[in-house]
Amino acid sequence: MIGLVLKELWGRKRRLAGSLAAVFLGVSFLTGTLVLGDTLAASIDGYFSKAYGNTDVTVRNATKVSDAPWGARGQIDASVVDRVRQVDGVANAEPTIQGSGQLLAKDGTTIQSRGPRTAGNWVDDPELNPYHLVSGRAPRAPDEVVVNKMFADEGHLKVGDRTAVLTPQKVPVTVVGISRFGDEDAFGETSFTAFSLDGAREYVAKGGDRVSTVAVRADDGVGQAELVSRIKPVLPGGVEAVTNKAQVEEGLSLVESGFLRVFRIVLAAFGGVALLVAAFSIHNTFAITMAQRTRESALLRALGAGRRQVVAIVGFEALVVGAAATLAGLAGGLGFAALLRELFTRFRIGIAMEGLTVAATSVIIAVPVGLLVTLIAALGPALKASRVPPLAALREVAAENSRPSETRLIVGGVFAAVAIGTVVFGAVTEQMAMTAAGAVVTVVAMVALGPVAARPVAALLGGPAARLRGVPGTLARDNASRSPARTAGAATALMIGVGVVTLMTVFIGSLRASLEDGVAGSFKGPIVVNAGSNETGGFGTGLVREAAGLPQVSEVAGLGTGSMRVDGSPATVSVADPSELRRVLDLGVRDGGLAAAGTFAVSKKAADDNGWRVGAPVGVTFADGASQNLTVGAVYENTDLTGDYLVPRTVWDAHTTQPLDTRAFVELKPGASAASARQALTALAEPYGAPEVQSRDDFVAAQTEEMAGFISVIYGMLILAIVVALLGIANTLSLAVHERTRELGLLRAVGATRPQVRSMVRWESVIVALFGTGGGLGLGVFLGWGLGTALGNPFAPSAVQIAVIALVGAVAGALAAIRPARRAARLAVLSAIAAP
Secondary structure, eight states: OHHHHHHHHHHTHHHHHHHHHHHHHHHHHHHHHHHHHHHHHHHHHHHHHTTTTTOSEEEEESOOOOOSTTOOOOOEETHHHHHHHTSTTEEEEEEEOEEEOEEBOTTSSBOOOSSOEEEEEOOSOTTTOSEEEEEEOOOOSTTEEEEEHHHHHHTTOOTTOEEEEESSSEEEEEEEEEEEETTBSSBTTBEEEEEOHHHHHHHTSSSTTEESEEEEEEOTTOOHHHHHHHHGGGOOTTEEEEEHHHHHHHHHHHHHHTHHHHHHHHHHHHHHHHHHHHHHHHHHHHHHHHHHTHHHHHHHHHTTOOHHHHHHHHHHHHHHHHHHHHHHHHHHHHHHHHHHHHHHHHTTOSSOOOSOOOOHHHHHHHHHHHHHHHHHHHHHHHHHHHTOOGGGGGSOOOSSOSSOOHHHHHHHHHHHHHHHHHHHHHHHTTOHHHHHHHHHHHHHHHHHHHHHHHHHHHHHHHHHHHHHHOHHHHHHHHHHHHOHHHHHHHHHHHHHHHHHHHHHHHHHHHHHHHHHHHHHHHBOSSEEEEOOSOTTOOEETHHHHHHTTSTTEEEEEEEEEEEEEETTEEEEEEEEOHHHHTTTBOOOEEEEOOOSTTOEEEEHHHHHHHTOOTTOEEEEEOTTSOEEEEEEEEEESOOTTTTTEEEEHHHHGGGOSSOEESEEEEEEOTTOOHHHHHHHHHHHHGGGTOOEEEEHHHHHHHHHHTTHHHHHHHHHHHHHHHHHHHHHHHHHHHHHHHHTHHHHHHHHHTTOOHHHHHHHHHHHHHHHHHHHHHHHHHHHHHHHHHHHHHTTOOOOOOHHHHHHHHHHHHHHHHHHTHHHHHHHHTOOHHHHHTOO
């Protein structure tokens, strides 16, 4: 039996190639996404393992106010340094200071970064310093700094240059050194500007009695855990000592449970889409080959082979194909992962990744999945082949049934009704889980009803081809209609790929429209000073005070962000003067008011979730460890700009040494020129790092620009899934041409020209592609509406983008037919007629 399978595969190389290609592409896609996740995880692990140099123990504030791995903690008393130095087993202990510090480029603008923008002190002990100098020297005077290489390059700075650092006041400095983080130019994309210890105390800590942490190196023979136990007794309340190992694991855990987890889920989802598309291509290939081998299967039955043996033959054939293609797919996945890494680097998604890392779990996942998908995809055709009666070997039999069964119609109809009802109900009641479940059932219904819809849809789509192209167009329409299962099988893979692309297009459009509507609805003014969304970035609060004095400005309010514990849980909060903010933003206050500068306000969602109302006390803890109760003074609905919590500036500034605003919203006096006001604000903002002065429309558009890079990569991955589907169509046509060799020869014999044969095959491909594209568009728009509505977002599909998807589907269908059409036209007439 093994010899029979191998001989069959080798004797039908064209079919073998089609099956191998489908499995190879699917496994390559899945392996590539898994390897990219491994590479990112390894890169993050490498960064964090070197984040603290060879520090053995870190002494820090015990209060945690943020779940971000780079979340800042409050300062501690500087006297702790001397206490720790006296502990037996401590070889050295150095104070470290770290806070917000935005380095200005040579042109005076803030050097942008996706990571934190920090400043601190240069640690002289190389064992305790994760950075090392690559040029220049360490800072000595308070106005000298060392800059990490990535941001020195981006800011066009070199040793000896004069620039400034915003802490948040503008501090003129001289660059005396360039540093690197291990082998990298920066820790991820973190900007770090190192002053001397005196400079950091003056400009970052704002005094000599406070430090951020104490970095401790142990004597030889003293373990990290042992040293922690010795240091703890000398620490004051609110201060803790942790081992370097624990600190690294803590950071990695936060990344694993946050960004990296989401990143892996997204990658796995798109790898799954590609594999699902490939599965349909594999199934269609095996279905066609089994149909073409009907007489062969019947002959095996007539010679005594049982049904199990026929199934075993097909199963073993699928196993051989799956194993070979999966092994090749593992290698192809490395290439695909390298391509994805370049895309993510180009669009600055995640962090810089060097090389490729392949975890054993990725191989353990990819290999069984590739084999199982191939076997499952071949199961249906195998069972069908086993049911062929032995007498079929003695007569001509139709390759496939031309009409779908009534059972398929009934079952598919029930699934469709349940799916539509579930999606609509989930969307109307805003139940995301129900809508998602309905989406899965919708895909099942689409697969079940595909062959039912194929005949009438192919006849409808082929009508224009029949009228425009005459006999070739009519034959193309009839060929697509006469085998609905085959047409549906080829179109379903494309339908899923196009459907997911359309779903993402509609869903992202809804998110963008919701965000734009929320921002536009809250802010009606003409101008925004925008420093971006970096929590450690921003500009000094003095800019707002100075802007209020401009003759064109009637109202201006600053808005900053920060982290603190609210009711015991870490939370990101907005910081502002509510009495000023209410004059420029409409937060949709539903209870209470924002007239007082000291008002603490919460969103309606937060109030409902926690049972708060106006007058309720809410316990909060700041980064410096101080705790107090804030009284809810207002409840609001519009959270697009402020989030769930609005903390009064007067309260916040009592617990920070670096008050920052990230945005300032400006209203103008009646008759004032917006252009003149923007010019005046731009000049005013120059000493504050030149944050961008935007019109309201530009600001609204900027809120969605951060999604652009990630969306581009997602579309790129989905387009590759569509390519898999189009290769499936090309494979189906190639097999169909092989099956219809005699028919094509007869057409040539009765006068059909080669261009007419090419046209027939090409139009058949276009009809199948349009069927898949149209079904995918309908599926994607419907599910995009359902999922977006379930989240409370408006339905805002982009007509232009959807039209482009439809056009690309039609053109791709024509391209997929090039090779099969050429082969069909080149068939020798007499040889084709004599074919079995």
